[in-house]
Amino acid sequence: MRSIAEFEAAARERLDPAHYDYFAGGAQDEITLRENESAYKRLRLIPRVLRGSDKRDLSLTLLGTPSSMPILVAPTAFHRLAHPDGELATAKAAARAGTILIVSMAATTAIEDIAAAAREAAPDPGLWFQLYLQPDLEFSEAIVRRAEAAGVKAFVVTVDSPVLGRRERDDRNAFHDLPPGLAVENLRNLGENRSGGNASHVREIVMSAGLNWDHIAWLRGKTKLPVLIKGVLHAEDARLAVHHGVAGIVVSNHGGRQLDTVPATIDVLPEIAAAVGGALPVLLDGGIRRGTDAVKALALGADAVAVGRPVVWGLAAGGREGVSEVLELLRADFDQALALCGGRHPADLTPDQVRR
Ligand SMILES: Cc1cc2nc3c(=O)[nH]c(=O)nc-3n(C[C@H](O)[C@H](O)[C@H](O)COP(=O)(O)O)c2cc1C
Numbered sequence: 259m260r261s262i263a264e265f266e267a268a269a270r271e272r273l274d275p276a277h278y279d280y281f282a283g284g285a286q287d288e289i290t291l292r293e294n295e296s297a298y299k300r301l302r303l304i305p306r307v308l309r310g311s312d313k314r315d316l317s318l319t320l321l322g323t324p325s326s327m328p329i330l331v332a333p334t335a336f337h338r339l340a341h342p343d344g345e346l347a348t349a350k351a352a353a354r355a356g357t358i359l360i361v362s363m364a365a366t367t368a369i370e371d372i373a374a375a376a377r378e379a380a381p382d383p384g385l386w387f388q389l390y391l392q393p394d395l396e397f398s399e400a401i402v403r404r405a406e407a408a409g410v411k412a413f414v415v416t417v418d419s420p421v422l423g424r425r426e427r428d429d430r431n432a433f434h435d436l437p438p439g440l441a442v443e444n445l446r447n448l449g450e451n452r453s454g455g456n457a458s459h460v461r462e463i464v465m466s467a468g469l470n471w472d473h474i475a476w477l478r479g480k481t482k483l484p485v486l487i488k489g490v491l492h493a494e495d496a497r498l499a500v501h502h503g504v505a506g507i508v509v510s511n512h513g514g515r516q517l518d519t520v521p522a523t524i525d526v527l528p529e530i531a532a533a534v535g536g537a538l539p540v541l542l543d544g545g546i547r548r549g550t551d552a553v554k555a556l557a558l559g560a561d562a563v564a565v566g567r568p569v570v571w572g573l574a575a576g577g578r579e580g581v582s583e584v585l586e587l588l589r590a591d592f593d594q595a596l597a598l599c600g601g602r603h604p605a606d607l608t609p610d611q612v613r614r
């Protein structure tokens with residue numbers, strides 16, 4: 259397949275329509291969902307010429323984790339809804355590609371099993387773990403310990419979800435529960451043993467409307483691993499993140515699934531990059547479908563980008579192989595766009611190369 263759009267079409271054919279809608283959809287009128295992609299279409303690239311470099315180098319290290327390219331896998335829930343191999347397939351493909359996979363706390367596979375699959379594909383896979391900090395901090399700490407023991411290298415706390423966004427497609431389809439046999443495995447309370455057998459209770463993910471900077475400080479006190487926050491759109495929050503010793507930020511609107519009518523992430527990136535001033539790595543997700551999209555984000559100040567739905571479409575279309583194809587397609591597309599922009603390394607891209 260030649261484009262992410264073709265993967266999406268193939269995924270749509272294979273998926274239960276309600277599950278396709280869950281993955282594809284956004285909040286309410288889906289204005290932000292569309293805007294994330296259309297904002298890139300309004301930006302124009304200006305290449306530099308005659309810089310003489312034969313070969314590009316896409317690799318980088320983010321907070322101690324090496325990545326073969328500045329395109330990471332954003333955390334998305336419920337991969338076993340997309341394909342029976344679920345997160346195991348995604349983990350193998352990301353590890354094979356040498357890129358960082360941010361595992362969702364809402365994965366339908368236990369983090370221990372995801373890490374084992376990643377290690378089958380690469381000796382030292384770059385796994386990060388996304389957290390919805392639970393009001394029950396003791397339970398949150400237990401998940402942190404599990405993820406650390408599994409070998410994750412950073413935590414990404416999602417901060418754009420004090421409550422879950424309203425997704426009208428899910429309401430229309432009455433999609434509110436996982437089908438029998440699937441569960442949010444990282445929320446299994448393994449200590450619990452209520453029926454006398456080895457039944458284990460799966461908690462629900464609770465959104466924490468009470469989350470504040472003290473909780474981030476709490477988490478930093480509980481782990482030596484870098485703590486990033488995901489879902490920053492305001493420059494002042496980016497400044498506060500620096501002030502509070504956060505290791506990195508992800509400029510994200512949750513793929514248009516939380517607050518509708520917030521801007522496209524690429525449109526707030528310049529002010530956020532300026533506010534951070536290089537003090538910590540800035541990642542961005544939302545609407546990246548082409549190599550040129552990633553080039554624009556890196557030129558405007560992101561250190562790396564992440565893709566959510568494209569990986570789900572690859573998974574649904576072809577399991578591990580499908581995710582590998584999506585990641586290699588994005589890599590080749592990005593490499594070509596970088597070359598055409600006259601860059602050898604992603605860091606060669608500069609803001610003056612992007613025009614509105
Ligand atoms: C189906 C789906 C599930 C998601 N689940 C999570 C999640 O569990 N945790 C989280 O922090 N973000 C979640 N996100 C948001 C993604 O991490 C990311 O911000 C977004 O998908 C990026 O936009 P893109 O899909 O246009 O690439 C989810 C997104 C989608 C589409």
Ligand SMILES: O=C(O)C(=O)c1ccccc1
Pocket residue numbers: 335364463512515
């Ligand atoms: O669907 C989502 O976007 C999401 O973030 C989520 C949150 C809780 C459970 C499952 C998915």
